[in-house]
Amino acid sequence: MNKPNNGTVRNWINGVWTDHAGPTIDVINPATGQVVTSQPDSSAEQVDSAVSAARSAFSSWRTVNPSVRAQHLHAIADQVALRIDELATAVTIEMGKPLDEARGEARKLVAALHFYAEEATRLRGSIVPNADDGFSSLVEYEPIGVVAAIAPWNYPLELIGWKLGAGLAAGCTMVIKPSEYSPGSGLLLAECVAATELPAGVVNMITGAGQTGQALTQHGDIDKIAFTGSGATGAAIARGVAKATSLSMELGGSCPLIVTETADLTEAVRGTLRRAFRNAGQICISINRGYVHTDVYDDYLAALAEGATRLVVADGLQTPNADVGPVVNQEIFDRTTAHIADAVQRGARVIAGGGPISDLAPGLFLQPTVLADTDQDMLIMHEETFGPVIGIARYTDLDEAISQANSTSAGLAAYGFCRDLGQTFTLSKQLDFGNVAINNVDAGIINAPYGGRKGSGFGVEHGREAIDGYLHVKHTRIRH
Numbered sequence: 452m453n454k455p456n457n458g459t460v461r462n463w464i465n466g467v468w469t470d471h472a473g474p475t476i477d478v479i480n481p482a483t484g485q486v487v488t489s490q491p492d493s494s495a496e497q498v499d500s501a502v503s504a505a506r507s508a509f510s511s512w513r514t515v516n517p518s519v520r521a522q523h524l525h526a527i528a529d530q531v532a533l534r535i536d537e538l539a540t541a542v543t544i545e546m547g548k549p550l551d552e553a554r555g556e557a558r559k560l561v562a563a564l565h566f567y568a569e570e571a572t573r574l575r576g577s578i579v580p581n582a583d584d585g586f587s588s589l590v591e592y593e594p595i596g597v598v599a600a601i602a603p604w605n606y607p608l609e610l611i612g613w614k615l616g617a618g619l620a621a622g623c624t625m626v627i628k629p630s631e632y633s634p635g636s637g638l639l640l641a642e643c644v645a646a647t648e649l650p651a652g653v654v655n656m657i658t659g660a661g662q663t664g665q666a667l668t669q670h671g672d673i674d675k676i677a678f679t680g681s682g683a684t685g686a687a688i689a690r691g692v693a694k695a696t697s698l699s700m701e702l703g704g705s706c707p708l709i710v711t712e713t714a715d716l717t718e719a720v721r722g723t724l725r726r727a728f729r730n731a732g733q734i735c736i737s738i739n740r741g742y743v744h745t746d747v748y749d750d751y752l753a754a755l756a757e758g759a760t761r762l763v764v765a766d767g768l769q770t771p772n773a774d775v776g777p778v779v780n781q782e783i784f785d786r787t788t789a790h791i792a793d794a795v796q797r798g799a800r801v802i803a804g805g806g807p808i809s810d811l812a813p814g815l816f817l818q819p820t821v822l823a824d825t826d827q828d829m830l831i832m833h834e835e836t837f838g839p840v841i842g843i844a845r846y847t848d849l850d851e852a853i854s855q856a857n858s859t860s861a862g863l864a865a866y867g868f869c870r871d872l873g874q875t876f877t878l879s880k881q882l883d884f885g886n887v888a889i890n891n892v893d894a895g896i897i898n899a900p901y902g903g904r905k906g907s908g909f910g911v912e913h914g915r916e917a918i919d920g921y922l923h924v925k926h927t928r929i930r931h
């Protein structure tokens with residue numbers, strides 16, 4: 452097997468690492484500004500050969516016994532487990548998260564692949580009663596077909612791996628496009644797949660930016676598009692599909708937090724620090740905006756500002772105790788500083804951080820920033836920033852706080868901290884989000900369905916339910 456990551460990333464199509472003579476796209480380490488590798492800017496013809504490979508593999512893969520598909524998934528998970536450090540290093544170099552966090556992502560991917568392998572063995576159908584004697588209705592679930600899986604860079608292993616796990620468990624074949632910011636880690640994952648006995652063409656991976664993604668999603672022989680990324684790209688994909696195609700859209704959001712007067716403040720502050728600044732705030736379920744009851748507002752803010760100031764911001768490859776790395780690109784760097792400036796100009800107080808760390812330039816490092824006394828008109832309180840910044844507003848009435856939390860188009864994740872059972876149920880029932888976490892900040896876990904609503908998309912990843920998105924139902928009515 453020739454290796455993809457020998458300086459230049461290659462496509463993996465029909466079980467072969469393909470040479471590429473056309474244009475390429477550089478990948479830049481956001482901590483240093485240095486070019487680390489380059490990738491094929493794949494053409495529509497290359498997309499077509501990957502889709503053809505997936506189509507021809509589908510005819511036999513769809514009939515493979517689910518327990519055998521499970522063995523393949525366990526084997527892929529085992530290969531990933533052997534290469535945790537290598538995968539994590541590639542992630543850190545390409546998108547900047549601290550190495551230990553990247554190792555955690557790779558380990559969670561191993562667990563996710565084993566989870567989907569187990570779920571593959573539990574697929575089932577049913578026989579439903581008929582009103583007429585002498586008939587039986589058989590209800591079966593079959594793999595939907597060839598899947599185009601398109602991923603962003605912020606969890607470059609998991610966001611590919613969840614689709615791969617659920618898709619293969621269902622019996623689908625895949626053409627995967629990693630983000631142009633993280634192709635090397637994506638193709639290392641393809642190497643893990645290539646090291647197993649999985650038949651050629653069941654999984655294919657091609658690199659490139661938006662044009663490649665567009666050629667893939669508009670290809671006429673795709674049965675499902677599994678997309679994770681921004682709302683703008685998701686809308687463009689939905690507008691451009693070539694034929695009736697199953698879609699799942701995991702999009703962005705602006706995730707709120709409500710801290711009531713009954714909250715354990717130590718836990719609330721610990722949770723906020725983790726979910727606002729982890730991955731430099733570049734998580735679709737990052738806490739972007741907080742609503743804190745007036746009785747605990749000052750204490751909460753003081754502890755949050757102190758905690759944010761103590762976070763170690765550094766190159767996650769060189770600094771073992773780094774908490775926060777750089778943001779991935781200039782666009783996010785500029786948007787974050789613009790959102791901070793907008794809030795300050797409209798009257799918010801900066802109580803921690805406030806902007807770029809010029810000593811670490813050209814690395815794209817920003818201080819973890821806490822803005823107090825924000826209001827809903829500020830960009831930080833209703834648009835997705837995707838950087839290490841949080842805005843906090845004071846509230847007196849819980850219904851009003853919930854209404855502000857629900858007031859944006861976002862519907863992915865919301866958080867609450869409170870020790871009152873009534874408040875817990877009020878938050879759980881009234882927050883209009885696909886994922887709500889109370890007294891913890893892990894809104895997405897592999898065992899339970901995870902998906903957005905409103906402008907944050909539709910369809911789910913995680914849980915048994917994720918596999919349903921890769922299946923379609925067949926009813927056979929039999930007269931006997």
Ligand code: NAD
Pocket residue numbers: 601602603604605606610628629630631659660661662663664665666668679680681682683684685687688700701702703704734735736835837863903907
């Ligand atoms: P993005 O939309 O810019 O890119 C995502 C992927 O789409 C990339 O692979 C890109 O090359 C591809 N793409 C771009 N234009 C395309 C087109 N016209 N057709 C097809 N594919 C195209 O998003 P990003 O900057 O990589 O990721 C950040 C966004 O992802 C944030 O909004 C974040 O909230 C969201 N996100 C959501 C979840 C979730 O689970 N809901 C998880 C992670 C990230």
